[in-house]
Every structure is written in C-alpha cells, then in structure tokens.
Amino acid sequence: MVMAVAPPAPLVDQFGRTIRSLRVSVTDRCNFRCLYCMPEEGLPWLPNTRLMTFDEIERLVRLFVSLGIREVRLTGGEPTLRAGLPELIRRLAAIPGLEDLSLTTNGFLLKKLAGPLAEAGLRRVNVSLDSLDRARFAQLTRRDALDRVLEGLREVEKYPTLWPIKVNAVTMPEMSEEDILAFCELARSRAYVVRFLEYMPLDAAGNWDLSQVLPGATVLAIIRRYYALVPVPSRPGSTARCWRFADGRGEIGFINPVTEPFCAECNRLRLTADGQLRTCLFSTGDWDLLTPLRAGASDGELTAIIRAAVAHKEKKHRINEGAAFVRPNRSMSQIGG
Numbered sequence: 001m002v003m004a005v006a007p008p009a010p011l012v013d014q015f016g017r018t019i020r021s022l023r024v025s026v027t028d029r030c031n032f033r034c035l036y037c038m039p040e041e042g043l044p045w046l047p048n049t050r051l052m053t054f055d056e057i058e059r060l061v062r063l064f065v066s067l068g069i070r071e072v073r074l075t076g077g078e079p080t081l082r083a084g085l086p087e088l089i090r091r092l093a094a095i096p097g098l099e100d101l102s103l104t105t106n107g108f109l110l111k112k113l114a115g116p117l118a119e120a121g122l123r124r125v126n127v128s129l130d131s132l133d134r135a136r137f138a139q140l141t142r143r144d145a146l147d148r149v150l151e152g153l154r155e156v157e158k159y160p161t162l163w164p165i166k167v168n169a170v171t172m173p174e175m176s177e178e179d180i181l182a183f184c185e186l187a188r189s190r191a192y193v194v195r196f197l198e199y200m201p202l203d204a205a206g207n208w209d210l211s212q213v214l215p216g217a218t219v220l221a222i223i224r225r226y227y228a229l230v231p232v233p234s235r236p237g238s239t240a241r242c243w244r245f246a247d248g249r250g251e252i253g254f255i256n257p258v259t260e261p262f263c264a265e266c267n268r269l270r271l272t273a274d275g276q277l278r279t280c281l282f283s284t285g286d287w288d289l290l291t292p293l294r295a296g297a298s299d300g301e302l303t304a305i306i307r308a309a310v311a312h313k314e315k316k317h318r319i320n321e322g323a324a325f326v327r328p329n330r331s332m333s334q335i336g337g
C-alpha cells in the first residue's frame, strides 16, 4: 500500500503571512548607472565563482516551490546580462507548481531577447523606465538609451504570453507634471500598466532622505486633474494599487512603500545572486543558503534554514521611524528589488 506523503507545511511567518513569492537575483551587474541606485563607476561586482549557477538556482527554486512558493520573479542588477538567461527560464518554467514566472529588466536588451524569453516560458515582464524624455532619461540612467528601451517594449508587445506589460517608473521630486502625463499617455496608447514607484532608501551612495520622496498620492492627485479613474481591485500581497482610466484605455498603478507601506500583506522573500536569503528588502542581514548547498546540504537541511529565516521575517520596514530605521546591508542592485 502506497502511503500518501503529506506536502511540507507552507512558509508562514510569526505574523501569519504566508510566503508565496520569491524574487531571485541572477546577477549584481548592470549596464545602466541609475542615479538612485549606483555610482557612475559601478560597484565591486561579485566574482562569477560566487554567483549561483543555473543548477543551484533551479534546485533552490524547486525547493521553494515545494514549500509553497507560487510566483518567481527574476531580477538583477540587470538579469538580461546573465548569459543563457532563456535556458534558465526554460528550466524554471518546467517546475511543477510554479504558477507565475516574471522578469524585471531595464529593457535595453529586450529587442533581442523578448522572443527567446517568451519561447522559453517567461510569463511577464516588468520594465523599469523612469522618464519618456530622452535628455531626462539619459540624466537619470547615465545612458542615452531611451530609444532602445522603447524598441524593446515594442518587441515584447509581439508576444501575447508576456502580457500584461508593466512599466515601473521611480518617482522623484524632479519628476514633472509633463513626465507624469507622458506616462499616462503611454499607458493609454500602448495598453501598458504603468506603475509609479516611490524612491526607497536603497541607493548605494546612501544619500536617500525623505525629502526625495514624491508621494504616490501627489502623483495620483495630478493625474486626477486630467483623467477620470476607476479603482482596480488588488490581489492579496500585491504591492501596487491600480486604477483604470474611466474611458477604458489603459491602467496605472502606485507602489508606495514609503508613504503607504504594504508590509502587513507581505508574502515575499528574496534570493540574492550569491545565494543569500533575505526576508525583507530592508533586512540588515542575510541567511546563507549557497555555502551549505555547496557543502552538500540536503533539502531537509536547506529547508530548516529557510524556515528559520521565515520565523525571523521582519514585521515591516522602519523607514518612517527616524533613528529606528537602520539602512539595509545591501543596496538595490545587490538585492534585486
């Protein structure tokens, strides 16, 4: 008689939040130099020997899926710089139980990669794009590459399996009303879901302060002066609050981690490119999975580390709590967003 083996208990933290989403960084390198992320000269990159191999990523993602993870988002640095990315996507897309596989990218290489990624089984693309003005784009990213990114977005449009196409725009006080309305027109004309994302204290230079945050509510108020909007119900654990244009043309969203934190519903973990588990974007420490994995740890031993990490998952970030807020031990490109 075959005994049914009970599935492992899901990952639930001490605040009753069930973990369903994992962000996996596949590289810390990037081909852009965004002002709010890293210095012009870049950062000391991880040596290849410390990067998770595709076998290691696949093994860990399989393990996480067995523990209840249903959504995986691949991030960086810039994930499209990782050689063989379509092959990794193909392997992850084949994991039974994985319901969603997406990618966050700056879009620079999408013209070339959109097809291979779609054919490999990618489900969605989030493109980071902070201005539709060429000069402003170049100033923000230190790259004159707006045309390439827009070309990449057009290429993604050709693959229905990659819809809905999401565009994430980091908002800063310098973002003009013109910029904001240009993004609304992008959402309306191309049916992209454009999300405005508040600037977070994850810059490598450590210059962030609250005065540099343009609240999502301010951006929403500006848009409402020009367009009628209808709220879109959000899924549990979703970070964005979305609105549809009343005339049905396109959707916009707001990710307001600073002024309207969504930590109470957080269902996310992060795996850095060097195999460190992070329980919060603003964690001040990591849980090492790669060293024990390379030392021959069993799935059971790795699961014990994952469960211990989840048991210590932070309740919330403390950005708005003055001195109580301690900056995380890694910057955005070293975590993967």
Ligand code: SF4
Pocket (backbone or CB within 6 Å): 257, 262, 263, 266, 267, 268, 279, 280, 281, 282, 314, 315, 316, 317
């Ligand atoms: S700040 Fe941390 S706890 Fe809050 S939503 Fe983000 S990852 Fe979750």
